[in-house]
Amino acid sequence: MTNTFESCCLKGFKWEGTPAGHISKLANNDTYMTGTNPDRAILLIHDALGWTFNNTRLLADHYAQEADATVYVPDYFGGEVKDPEMLIHGDWKDPILDMPSFLKRNARDVREPEIFETARVLRAKYKKFGAVGFCFGGWAVFRLGAREHQPSLVDYITAGHPTxxxxxxxxxxxxxxxxxxxxxxxxxxxxxxxxxxETVQKIGVPFDYHFFPGVSHACFTRGDNTKAGELEAMVRGKNAAVGWINQRFVDVYPEK
Known part of the structure; x- marks a missing residue:
């Protein structure tokens, strides 16, 4: 497996608006937190643009409001925040960004233990708890949902354009x-x-697969309205995730 991100991950469109949440701590990780539901939570695992990216925080706000949940977006890059303008508009191979070193510092084996630990804290606190991940977060949510965890760390996962x-x-x-x-x-x-x-159907767990024709990797957080269909795909992806999350919470909240 090669630890690389596609350059399109690092070119984003900033949504209009100011995030409504606040900064807190989760298992010693700085964390964006939004929503106040005491019974159900979502761990949102960021992409290459990191936990401070405005789009990601606004997406967390949508989940908190539309799925009536408390949403956490921890920093899984060890306090390192790349210049968002360089990431959005620049070349990801630019030596100033030094992405090869960045990727090595944030490789799977480096970040998996702290991702598991933050999930354990939320699992112990909430009746219902799931994970949503994009790009870098995509592999992570699959690992959170692995059968090795007994009992399960999460009740469900959503993975968008996983890397x-x-x-x-x-x-x-x-x-x-x-x-x-x-x-x-x-x-x-x-x-x-x-x-x-093919595999998830054979495993026999509930499975919801959405295909987005004509759009590319990173569309669900980037939402670039200059790219045909991308903003619509971002909104459709958000709506799909909200619907899925609410279905997974139905046994705790039968009115949903």
Whole structure:
């Protein structure tokens, strides 16, 4: 497995608006927190643009309001925040960004333990708890949903354009799975899409697969209104995730 991000991950469109949440701590990680539900929570695992990216925080606000949940967006890059303007408008291969070193510092084996730990804290606190991840967060939510965790760390997962995902991650998932899959994606390849679609059905957990024709990797957080169909895909992806989350919470909140 090669630890690389596609350059399109790092070119974002900033939504209008100011995030409504606040900064807190979760298992020693600085964390954006939004929503106040004491019974159900969502762990939102950011993409390459990090936990401070405005789009990601506004997306967390949408989940908190529309799924009536408390949403956490921890910093999983060890306090490192790249210049958002360089990431959005620049070349990800620019030596100033030094992305190879950044990716090494934030590789799967480096960040997985703290991702698991934050999930354990939320699992112990909330009646219902799920994880949503984009790009970097995509492999992570599959690992949170792996059958090795007894009892389960999460009640469900949503993965959008996952990066660094392996067939083994897919084979070992044991909780309800939602996948948001853009058509154009060099890292969530047609082979991985097919493996996901076929394997999760065989595992027998609830499965919700959404295909987004004509749009590319990173569309669900980038939402670039200059790219045909991308803003619509972002909104559709958000709505799909909210619907899935509310379905997963139904046994705790039968009125939903």
């Amino acid at each position: 660094w995902l392996t067939k083994k991650d897919i084979d070992e998932v044991a909780v309800p799975v939602q996948v948001l899959a853009p058509e154009i994606d060099p890292v969530f390849t047609p082979e991985l899409k097919t493996h996901t679609f």
